[in-house]
Amino acid sequence: MALAVAGLLLFLLPLAGLVARAPWDQVGPALVAPETATALGLSLFCSVTATAIALVLGIPLALLLARTSGAPRAILRALTTLPMVLPPVVGGVALWLAFGRRGLVGGPLYNAFGIQIPFTTAAAVIAETFVAMPFLVIAVEGGLRALDARYEEAARALGAGGWKVFSRVTLPLVRPAIFSGAVLCWARALGEFGATITFAGNLPGRTQTIPLAVYIALETRPEGAIALSLILLAVSLAILIGMRDRWLGAL
Amino acid sequence: MSLTAQVRVARDGFVLDVDLNVGAGETVAVLGPNGAGKTTLLRALAGLVAIDGRVELDGDVLDDSTSKRHVPTERRRVGLVFQDHVLFPHMTVLDNVAFGLKRDGRRVAREWLDHAGLGDRANAMPRELSGGQAQRVALIRTLATEPRLLLLDEPLSALDVSIRAEVRRDLSRQLAGFRGVRILVTHDPLEAIALADRLVVLEHGKVVQSGSPAEVTARPRSRFVADLAGVNLLRGRGRGDHVELENGTGVAAPEAGDGDVFAVIHPRAVALYTSRPEGTPRNVWRGRAEDLDLQGERVRVRLSGTVPLVAEVTPSAVRELHLDAGAEVWVAVKATEVSVYPA
Numbered sequence: 001m002a003l004a005v006a007g008l009l010l011f012l013l014p015l016a017g018l019v020a021r022a023p024w025d026q027v028g029p030a031l032v033a034p035e036t037a038t039a040l041g042l043s044l045f046c047s048v049t050a051t052a053i054a055l056v057l058g059i060p061l062a063l064l065l066a067r068t069s070g071a072p073r074a075i076l077r078a079l080t081t082l083p084m085v086l087p088p089v090v091g092g093v094a095l096w097l098a099f100g101r102r103g104l105v106g107g108p109l110y111n112a113f114g115i116q117i118p119f120t121t122a123a124a125v126i127a128e129t130f131v132a133m134p135f136l137v138i139a140v141e142g143g144l145r146a147l148d149a150r151y152e153e154a155a156r157a158l159g160a161g162g163w164k165v166f167s168r169v170t171l172p173l174v175r176p177a178i179f180s181g182a183v184l185c186w187a188r189a190l191g192e193f194g195a196t197i198t199f200a201g202n203l204p205g206r207t208q209t210i211p212l213a214v215y216i217a218l219e220t221r222p223e224g225a226i227a228l229s230l231i232l233l234a235v236s237l238a239i240l241i242g243m244r245d246r247w248l249g250a251l
Numbered sequence: 252m253s254l255t256a257q258v259r260v261a262r263d264g265f266v267l268d269v270d271l272n273v274g275a276g277e278t279v280a281v282l283g284p285n286g287a288g289k290t291t292l293l294r295a296l297a298g299l300v301a302i303d304g305r306v307e308l309d310g311d312v313l314d315d316s317t318s319k320r321h322v323p324t325e326r327r328r329v330g331l332v333f334q335d336h337v338l339f340p341h342m343t344v345l346d347n348v349a350f351g352l353k354r355d356g357r358r359v360a361r362e363w364l365d366h367a368g369l370g371d372r373a374n375a376m377p378r379e380l381s382g383g384q385a386q387r388v389a390l391i392r393t394l395a396t397e398p399r400l401l402l403l404d405e406p407l408s409a410l411d412v413s414i415r416a417e418v419r420r421d422l423s424r425q426l427a428g429f430r431g432v433r434i435l436v437t438h439d440p441l442e443a444i445a446l447a448d449r450l451v452v453l454e455h456g457k458v459v460q461s462g463s464p465a466e467v468t469a470r471p472r473s474r475f476v477a478d479l480a481g482v483n484l485l486r487g488r489g490r491g492d493h494v495e496l497e498n499g500t501g502v503a504a505p506e507a508g509d510g511d512v513f514a515v516i517h518p519r520a521v522a523l524y525t526s527r528p529e530g531t532p533r534n535v536w537r538g539r540a541e542d543l544d545l546q547g548e549r550v551r552v553r554l555s556g557t558v559p560l561v562a563e564v565t566p567s568a569v570r571e572l573h574l575d576a577g578a579e580v581w582v583a584v585k586a587t588e589v590s591v592y593p594a
Binding site for chain 1 (some may be wrong): 297299323324325326327328329330331333337339340341350351392393396
């Protein structure tokens with residue numbers, strides 16, 4: 001019991017500290033400061049874009065995962081979930097080696113077209129997608145596996161081809177899983193730090209998202225860091241409350 | 252329209268090997284115990300399971316393993332109705348029925364629903380329907396696509412007994428108006444007899460018997476059919492005036508013939524006595540009442556002993572004989588009540 005309380009305190013105390021020590025009179029000004037607004041806008045843009053890319057690429061990947069079995073599935077699944085367990089910094093280094101100016105893909109891209117990915121907003125989006133997409137894929141795959149195959153069989157027997165079955169039956173039936181996967185994915189992308197700072201750098205207005213801005217601001221103007229942290233905390237709480245039926249309801 | 256099918260499916264040690272020919276407008280009921288392969292057969296005909304063999308519908312080859320031909324389910328024009336309706340839960344009843352329709356889907360769907368007396372449920376979601384309504388909508392959804400082959404997989408078994416009769420009447424009416432080939436899988440003999448022109452009995456993946464309901468129940472060729480017809484089935488060798496069972500007991504029967512035979516004894520022809528009966532019955536054995544079961548106005552008594560049988564007696568006979576589970580009795584069957592036919 002005492003240990004449980006200690007565990008709970010470990011979660012609660014930092015949050016209490018954040019709220020208690022917040023210089024509330026300065027939070028307002030810090031929030032409307034131009035640096036904050038820039039970081040906030042960039043964060044929203046990057047995380048939403050990353051979620052959109054994850055939806056476009058992740059749903060087909062989840063479909064592939066749900067339809068394979070045995071060894072190929074184990075390998076596919078391990079590859080998909082790797083970014084979830086990989087330290088984000090390592091992910092950033094790996095992305096840099098792949099898409100950097102001398103990288104596996106980035107090298108030819110730079111030599112042929114002069115396109116440079118690292119230290120651009122695109123890099124921040126890629127880093128966030130890399131880290132956050134597994135959350136979507138896992139959630140959607142779970143939804144697909146739980147789906148009664150007879151709905152798709154019934155649709156086929158009614159004359160529906162592959163695309164019609166997918167768009168009119170499969171997709172709507174796994175929509176709850178897609179939704180909760182997308183929210184998780186977006187939350188993870190919004191908080192992304194390690195891979196972004198390694199691969200995309202920390203350039204205000206281009207790659208400096210809120211977590212990066214918090215890290216920098218803590219040294220120079222702590223009240224700004226606290227204000228930004230409160231924003232992220234509020235977003236997390238909103239997600240937790242908004243999704244409580246989906247997560248807590250299953251308990 | 253007619254169906255000619257040789258279906259062979261082997262998997263996990265189970266082999267389904269069935270030849271089936273069904274004529275236009277004929278309803279065939281595929282009966283059999285659980286695990287006999289009934290559903291696999293339907294899925295194979297629907298193109299959902301790969302087969303060895305050949306399926307030809309109305310002159311079109313849908314499956315032919317020698318020429319590697321396989322028409323996918325969506326282009327077969329087969330209708331599949333499941334045990335529980337499998338209506339799409341995110342669509343209204345109307346959209347469910349319109350799903351398989353090409354042109355003018357909603358209008359045609361509404362006509363079908365109106366015709367079936369379900370027009371007022373068109374905008375309901377499937378979860379708002381009763382079990383019987385949902386299954387009727389599922390049937391309409393399938394029939395509206397005008398399939399050439401209608402496959403019904405135990406369409407009534409998920410319904411409450413109280414509404415089954417009503418849905419069965421509706422099904423029977425809908426089937427009468429359907430011009431294609433109809434195959435009904437069921438393990439309910441009443442459903443089979445009410446709806447089917449011909450029964451095909453499947454056991455362990457093979458057809459053990461087929462014919463009209465009357466033919467099949469008159470001459471059961473398996474324990475499953477005997478139970479279904481409610482009669483005792485014995486198997487042995489014909490010895491002219493008696494049948495020799497596997498345990499050596501002789502059962503007197505006129506025209507027992509020779510070779511492997513089946514002998515059927517109706518439970519009502521099995522008489523029970525407390526002391527050895529005198530006179531005409533030529534088959535008399537000792538027996539022990541294992542359990543008693545009241546069915547309507549008769550009591551079914553399951554007997555063990557030299558020849559395990561089920562007897563059907565009146566409740567007053569039970570009282571007079573002081574019959575109870577465990578009671579020792581004399582069992583008598585007149586030779587003329589034993590009907591014998593080749594196995």
